Amino acid sequence: MKPSLTTTILPADGTAAEAAADCLAGGGLIAFPTETVYGLGADATNARAVARLYEAKGRPSFNPLIAHVCDLKAAQDIARFDQRSLRLAETFWPGPLTLVLPKAPDCPVSDLATAGLDSIAVRVPAHPVAHDILRAFGRPVVAPSANISGHVSPTTAAHVFSDLAGRIDLIIDGGPVSVGVESTIVGGFEIPLLLRPGGLPREDIERVLGEPLGRITAETHATETSPLAPGMLASHYAPRTTVRLNAKHLDADEALLAFGPEEIPGGAAAMNLSPAGDLVEAAANLFSYLRALDTKGARTIAVMPVPDEGLGEAINDRLRRAAVPT
Ligand code: AMP
Ligand code: MG
Numbered sequence: 001m002k003p004s005l006t007t008t009i010l011p012a013d014g015t016a017a018e019a020a021a022d023c024l025a026g027g028g029l030i031a032f033p034t035e036t037v038y039g040l041g042a043d044a045t046n047a048r049a050v051a052r053l054y055e056a057k058g059r060p061s062f063n064p065l066i067a068h069v070c071d072l073k074a075a076q077d078i079a080r081f082d083q084r085s086l087r088l089a090e091t092f093w094p095g096p097l098t099l100v101l102p103k104a105p106d107c108p109v110s111d112l113a114t115a116g117l118d119s120i121a122v123r124v125p126a127h128p129v130a131h132d133i134l135r136a137f138g139r140p141v142v143a144p145s146a147n148i149s150g151h152v153s154p155t156t157a158a159h160v161f162s163d164l165a166g167r168i169d170l171i172i173d174g175g176p177v178s179v180g181v182e183s184t185i186v187g188g189f190e191i192p193l194l195l196r197p198g199g200l201p202r203e204d205i206e207r208v209l210g211e212p213l214g215r216i217t218a219e220t221h222a223t224e225t226s227p228l229a230p231g232m233l234a235s236h237y238a239p240r241t242t243v244r245l246n247a248k249h250l251d252a253d254e255a256l257l258a259f260g261p262e263e264i265p266g267g268a269a270a271m272n273l274s275p276a277g278d279l280v281e282a283a284a285n286l287f288s289y290l291r292a293l294d295t296k297g298a299r300t301i302a303v304m305p306v307p308d309e310g311l312g313e314a315i316n317d318r319l320r321r322a323a324v325p326t
Contacts, residue, residue: 003166009157012174017132023170024049024137029056031146031160032133033174034125036096036182036199037153038160039068039143040168041133047110047284050142054112054314055280056167059149061317062283064115065142066098066183067122070134075099075122078107078140082189084209091208094126096199100187111287113142115318116237123183129174145182146171153182186213237287239294239301243323247302255298257289259306269296279311286315290322 010016012033020030020041027049030041040057042049044067054062069075072089079101081089089099103109103120114120122140125131134141145153146160146168154160157173164171184198186205194202194213206212241255249264250256256263256270260277263270271289273282293301303319306312 005166005169007161007165007168007171009161009171009173012129012172016129016172017136020133020170020172021136021138024133024139024141027052028169029053029167030133030170030172031154031157031164031168032130032143032172033127033157033177034068034130034143035127035178036125037155037177038146038157039125039130040146040160040164041068041141041143043137044113044140044142045108045110047112047288048280050110050112051280051283051311053142053144054283055311056164057144057147057149060313062112062115062286062314064117064121065113065144067109067113067120067140068125068130068134068143069122069140070131070138071124074134074138074140075124076104078104078109079120079122080104084189084192085186087208088186088205089124092200092204093124094131095124096126096181096183097205098123098183098185098196098198100185100195101189109140109142110284111291112284114287116287116291119187121185121187127174127177129172133172188214237290238322238324239290241294241296241298242300242325243319244300244302245319245323246305250302251299253299254302255293255296255300257293257301257303259304264302264304267302268298269293273306273315279307279309279315282306283311283315286318 023030024043031038042053098121100121147154147163156176157171181199184200185196187195191214250267254267256267258272273285306315
């Protein structure tokens with residue numbers, strides 16, 4: 001992506017949270033301080049805003065993002081808690097603990113933000129500026145670190161500016177944040193598992209649970225019996241229907257995932273990622289269209305070529321994974 005936006009920097013004072021919330025509501029991208037590092041935030045319920053976020057970071061793949069909310073009640077609108085996860089949330093939130101839980105029914109978070117999974121990663125951050133923004137906005141915000149993919153995580157507004165100027169709308173400058181340790185991620189509550197070590201020590205979590213946290217082993221990877229199985233960290237949403245890439249023609253019993261103005265005619269069903277050939281629009285639609293075509297009873301989902309530039313790289317990465325036989 002060519003830097004083309006004007007990036008405004010605002011000090012984190014009285015009106016900053018409102019300005020940030022307005023920007024998010026308009027589909028904008030904002031960087032803001034959390035207690036771990038500066039996050040790059042987008043409205044988690046707006047697939048187009050989430051697609052712009054991946055584009056701004058230059059990520060070559062879509063990994064699932066953490067939805068940030070202002071309190072436990074807001075978290076319960078998007079995720080289903082059991083007793084153990086509830087105890088952890090009540091003890092450690094706000095703070096550097098992310099819980100991976102089943103999505104709540106009617107969860108409004110976009111399929112792109114969760115990379116098509118039925119689970120969702122959720123956290124209530126402790127930084128007062130993050131908290132004020134989340135409260136003012138009133139919807140979940142996805143917020144990976146505010147740096148170009150592959151660069152180090154930013155701990156000051158100046159770091160963010162040097163990476164993302166011209167690619168995002170707004171930076172809220174709350175001063176330097178504490179050393180950039182990411183949040184600890186816990187999931188798989190049938191067997192609670194440490195999915196990523198981070199700012200909250202494992203021992204503290206185990207003390208509250210009264211049992212040890214499992215580790216991800218080859219064995220736990222293999223048993224994907226529940227949507228909370230840890231295999232979901234390595235594996236990804238894949239349609240049950242076979243996926244065929246670079247389709248140039250279409251058989252009668254195939255469904256078409258099209259891209260661009262020149263759709264292949266025929267087939268059992270068709271959806272177009274972006275008739276205009278816009279890669280941001282295509283990324284925003286990718287997971288929900290794969291899911292929708294998966295329910296059509298077609299033999300194969302035939303996918304038209306998507307250019308391998310900008311967000312197309314991440315789209316193609318995901319399509320290639322979907323096409324690997326399981
Ligand atoms: P971050 O880079 O700090 O934004 O953290 C994002 C990480 O959270 C991803 O790379 C995953 O490892 C993890 N994550 C997010 N959502 C899920 C999920 N539904 N299932 C498993 N892990 C997740
Ligand atoms: Mg990072």
